[in-house]
Amino acid sequence: MREALTAAASRRVTRPAPLRQAVYDALTELIVNGSLKPGQHLVEAELAEHLGVSRQPVREALQRLQTAGWVDLRPAQGAFVHSPTAEEAAQLLGVRAVLETYSAQLAAQNAKPEDIARLDELQLEGIAALADGDVERLVSANTALHDFITAVADNAVLAELIAQVGQKVRWYYTPIAKPRGKEAWNEHTQLIRAIAKGDAHQAGEVMRKHTERTTEFYRKQIAARANQN
Amino acid sequence: MREALTAAASRRVTRPAPLRQAVYDALTELIVNGSLKPGQHLVEAELAEHLGVSRQPVREALQRLQTAGWVDLRPAQGAFVHSPTAEEAAQLLGVRAVLETYSAQLAAQNAKPEDIARLDELQLEGIAALADGDVERLVSANTALHDFITAVADNAVLAELIAQVGQKVRWYYTPIAKPRGKEAWNEHTQLIRAIAKGDAHQAGEVMRKHTERTTEFYRKQIAARANQN
DNA sequence: GGGCAGGGTTGTGTATACAGAAGTCTGTAT
DNA sequence: ATACAGACTTCTGTATACACAACCCTGCCC
Secondary structure, eight states: OHHHHHHHHHHHHSOOOOHHHHHHHHHHHHHHTTSSOTTOEEOHHHHHHHHTSOHHHHHHHHHHHHHTTSEEEETTTEEEEOOOOHHHHHHHHHHHHHHHHHHHHHHHHHOOHHHHHHHHHHHHHHHHHHHHTOHHHHHHHHHHHHHHHHHHHTOHHHHHHHHHHHHHHHHHHTTTOOOOOHHHHHHHHHHHHHHHHTOHHHHHHHHHHHHHHHHHHHHHHHHHHHHHO | OHHHHHHHHHHHHSOOOOHHHHHHHHHHHHHHTTSSOTTOEEOHHHHHHHHTSOHHHHHHHHHHHHHTTSEEEETTTEEEEOOOOHHHHHHHHHHHHHHHHHHHHHHHHHOOHHHHHHHHHHHHHHHHHHHHTOHHHHHHHHHHHHHHHHHHHTOHHHHHHHHHHHHHHHHHHTTTOOOOOHHHHHHHHHHHHHHHHTOHHHHHHHHHHHHHHHHHHHHHHHHHHHHHO
16 A cells, blocks of 8 residues: 555656657657658648647647748647758768767766766677677667767756757658768768867867768768769 | 729738737837846736736737747746846857858958948948947947948858847847947948958958957946946 | 629637636744 | 644636638529
8 A cells, every 4th residue: 555655656746748849759750760751731620639638739739840840830820740851961971070070078077987988888889789790779879879978068058958959850761872881980980089088179170071971971971962963 | 983992902912010019019118128137026917907908919919038048937937037147148259250251251252342331331320329428329320330341241140149149249249338338330331341352261260350349348347337336 | 794892700819717726925833 | 832734815728609701613694
């Protein structure tokens, strides 16, 4: 009895989790994984029925999705999944590069020995995924490494922006470009070394070149695909 | 008659402007100008009555304000005006610095002769405001100059982030710090010169130092104020 | 045959109603 | 006097209802 109450109480701490949040997460997932395609008209009533809620939470979620840039809300016409232009995608990469560079600099200033150890682990995971040829695992290892560097940078404002931009970049480029391979992970090694030394300038430079090469790598694939059509 | 119809048609093009947008703008303004103080509880019904609308548009506006970081939405408790910590404010300045630096670099690459002419005009306006000792005019001249550089940079994603961060910075620092004076506008002169030359690297460096000095300028005033209490 | 006007349909924009959770106040018992 | 329990108030969370705007399709007129 006592234990049951304790368990109930600890559960009680968890937020009631408003429906709008669940709806927001669900819709973001549907957009990122491609179930909802760019330009598609999102009808509130359909979404509401499909998710088993009323229109109200759906509308609130759509407002947030608009501010986050995932949908465009045309007055009196409703919500449409955002269609990123090639230009916008290129701009995203440029912005991400400067944010990640700053992130690396801060990480180099703040990194503690245990952080370095964790970075090494993540690096090894990436190398292993590379050896296995497991693309999905490789992408998630890459994300984990960059995310951890951002965490070490310890700047919540920066982390927020990187998350925003990064998710959009992955949304746009993952379906049309394969990830970089061995070269990228060699650059990661240099990056971790610079962070371990606490050399902010060098860490920033390595990250800047790293993101620039990734940008160029994507650009070439897009160009090749364009010529092919 | 014909003219009347034409006028009506041209007006017709303007969107019906949903209430949620008007509410969003109104609330943002109230927060930025300090009518709504950090930590204050925003009761939906009160806002709705005050603005002469129902709760629905107010709720939608609050969702967007949360995503933009102006309010915190606690489940089952409602909206509270965000209280920025000193740490968060410092982080904002750091992020703004790297974004503005990138903006200056892009502007230097893209600037056309007419852009330079416009920059010179804005610079003169700032100098004039400085001579008059008109603080409000000085602040708006500074904002106008930086905004125009961002416009010349021609990167919508970047512009969006700078606008987000910049507005927050002004919100936090304008009430507690006076603007920089002559020195800042001398730095603007150097910046415009670098942009006119099309020297992206130099423009970036000048902007970086400029924003770093502004950061330091604010930091000192905060520290002085802290000692004083 | 093409274009335009009108009605009908669909879907958004706004308002209102109701259920439930959180906080507050009061009354009572120790 | 204090602490706790309970009802009460207030406000949010969700659902439903209705008005209006945009779009579409049909039929008529030129």
